[in-house]
Amino acid sequence: MxxxxxxxxxxxxxxxxxxxxxxxxxxxxxxxxxxxxxEEAYIDALIRDLEQELPxxxxxxxxxxxxxxxxxxxxxxxxxxxxxxSIRALLPLSPHVEITLEANPGTFEAQRFxxxxxxxxxxLSIGVQSFNDDSLxxxxxxxxxxQAIKAIETAHKVGFENFNLDLMFGLPHQTEKTAxxxxxxxxxxxxxxxxxxxxxxxxxxxxxxxxxxxxxxxPIIDWQIANQQRxxxxxxxxxxxxxxxxxxxQCQHNLNYWQFGDYLGIGAGAHGKVxxxxxxxxxxxxxxxxxxxxxxxxxxxxxxxxxxxxxxKDIGFEFMLNALRLTDGFPTSLFYQxxxxxxxxxxxxxxEAEQLELITYDIHRIRPTEKGQRYLNTLVELFLPE
Numbered sequence: 001m002x003x004x005x006x007x008x009x010x011x012x013x014x015x016x017x018x019x020x021x022x023x024x025x026x027x028x029x030x031x032x033x034x035x036x037x038x039e040e041a042y043i044d045a046l047i048r049d050l051e052q053e054l055p056x057x058x059x060x061x062x063x064x065x066x067x068x069x070x071x072x073x074x075x076x077x078x079x080x081x082x083x084x085x086s087i088r089a090l091l092p093l094s095p096h097v098e099i100t101l102e103a104n105p106g107t108f109e110a111q112r113f114x115x116x117x118x119x120x121x122x123x124l125s126i127g128v129q130s131f132n133d134d135s136l137x138x139x140x141x142x143x144x145x146x147q148a149i150k151a152i153e154t155a156h157k158v159g160f161e162n163f164n165l166d167l168m169f170g171l172p173h174q175t176e177k178t179a180x181x182x183x184x185x186x187x188x189x190x191x192x193x194x195x196x197x198x199x200x201x202x203x204x205x206x207x208x209x210x211x212x213x214x215x216x217x218x219p220i221i222d223w224q225i226a227n228q229q230r231x232x233x234x235x236x237x238x239x240x241x242x243x244x245x246x247x248x249x250q251c252q253h254n255l256n257y258w259q260f261g262d263y264l265g266i267g268a269g270a271h272g273k274v275x276x277x278x279x280x281x282x283x284x285x286x287x288x289x290x291x292x293x294x295x296x297x298x299x300x301x302x303x304x305x306x307x308x309x310x311x312x313k314d315i316g317f318e319f320m321l322n323a324l325r326l327t328d329g330f331p332t333s334l335f336y337q338x339x340x341x342x343x344x345x346x347x348x349x350x351x352e353a354e355q356l357e358l359i360t361y362d363i364h365r366i367r368p369t370e371k372g373q374r375y376l377n378t379l380v381e382l383f384l385p386e
Contacts, residue, residue: 002312002340004277008261010057011064011253012087014046015267016072017291020106023140024206025199029269029289030070039079041295047086048299049266049287054090056274056283057264062091064098064253067121073103077115084120098252100125100164105143105151113151114158123251124155124163125195130171130178131185138172138212152189162249164193169227170220171199172212183227187234192249194231197242198224241325241376258322259330260338268294280340282310313385315339316346320383324376329359329367349382358382 018033019026065087067080080101087093100123101116103109113124130136131145143151155163165186169179186194198220201208228238236244240258243251256263265272269289275282286306288294297303310318319339323330335343343350350366353359358372358379372379 002275002280002282002315004275004280004340006337007060007275007277008259008338009063009256010060010274011066011256011261011263012050012062012091013253013263013265013267013270013272014065014067014072014083015265015270015287016042016067016069016075017268017289017294018074019069019071020074020104020142021140024210024212025139025202027202027205028068028070031291033071033074037074038291038295039075042075042291043079043083045295045298046083046266049303050087050090050264052299052303053264053266053272056276057091057262060091061094062087062097063094063261064256065093065100066253067099067101069102071104071109072101073106073109073112073116077112077119080116080121081119098123098162100251100253102127103151104141105148110147110151110154113154113160117159122160122162124160125166126151126155126163126191127166128152128186129166129168130174131182132171132174132178134173135171135178139168149185149189152191156190162193163191164195164251165189165191166195168197168199169223170214172214174215176219176223179223179227180230183230187230187236192246193251194236194244195242196227196231196244238327240327241373255326258325259334260319260322275338275340282315282340284308284310312341312345315341316349317380317383317385320346320349321380323366324359324368324372324380327368327373329365332361332363332366335366346383353379353382356382 017029017031018037019030020033022030022032099121101121102125104127128148129139129141131148133144136144167182167186201211231244235246238244239250262274263272265287268287268291270287272285285304287303288297288305294303319335332343350361354361357369360367360369368379
């Protein structure tokens with residue numbers, strides 16, 4: 001049994017599954033958008049889905065909302081305004097709620113940025129990936145570098161004070177020079193958050209089945225180190241494996257994930273994790289992946305694709321898989337607060353990790369060392385149940 005004296009913070013994740021075109025590297029639940037996007041029907045389904053989830057979170061306040069995809073910026077501000085009206089009627093929102101929407105830099109989508117801000121979306125995550133046109137073409141992106149820059153300038157112009165840029169490295173056609181240019185261009189455009197991560201070939205993607213020619217691994221590591229230093233010199237503090245923020249503008253929604261907080265998941269293929277103080281349990285759910293199946297089943301039990309309770313022996317690994325991504329680690333007390341178990345539950349693995357110089361550990365904080373960050377997979381595996 002777990003022992004929750006208080007429940008973790010609660011977030012809301014909303015998945016919009018359509019894209020203009022499926023990118024060959026993408027393993028998220030995304031589908032090519034039909035000619036007539038069923039915007040109204042999908043918003044109706046999201047509302048029904050949320051209504052069905054309410055009994056599991058009665059009385060709890062939503063701290064953050066993240067609208068991901070797919071390409072959520074395909075939907076109009078009017079559609080989201082209707083959704084937000086229902087969310088506010090069903091659940092209390094924090095007065096300082098962070099509401100993030102993922103957006104692609106296509107011109108027709110950037111034109112909507114002002115409308116999004118007007119309805120309460122206060123953070124964008126713009127999927128630039130690169131400022132090199134050859135790399136963008138190889139990645140299957142529908143925008144070019146000029147459109148990317150224009151979208152970022154538009155975000156500034158309409159008044160977004162908080163937005164993220166997604167950048168990847170280790171790309172087809174990428175060189176040391178173009179990798180450097182991506183980072184220096186991003187810095188010059190002055191976002192307050194940059195996600196910087198290496199392209200990986202994930203199963204169930206076209207790139208996995210037909211791998212492109214990528215740069216060798218050794219120079220990629222050198223580029224990463226050099227560009228991380230450039231980000232640091234420009235005031236971007238690395239606070240997670242692939243996340244960099246300036247002026248303390250960390251993504252609060254993702255921090256809640258990494259700190260093993262709770263989150264409702266609504267939308268096609270959305271995942272959720274909710275703790276229950278009365279049942280002393282933690283449950284994970286996922287929803288139907290196919291958009292039409294999701295729309296048809298939302299509001300019924302059939303919308304749930306999987307539902308599993310996390311068992312006690314797995315909790316150490318589940319928690320550490322997330323929390324050890326944070327470069328500054330986490331307060332030791334957080335394990336008890338968010339996992340519902342005393343830190344002694346994982347003391348053996350902690351001692352082994354400390355002996356291997358992968359973490360520093362005391363009564364106040366558990367923090368991965370530089371070596372631990374470099375060998376993160378090895379570190380996390382120490383917490384797998386025996």
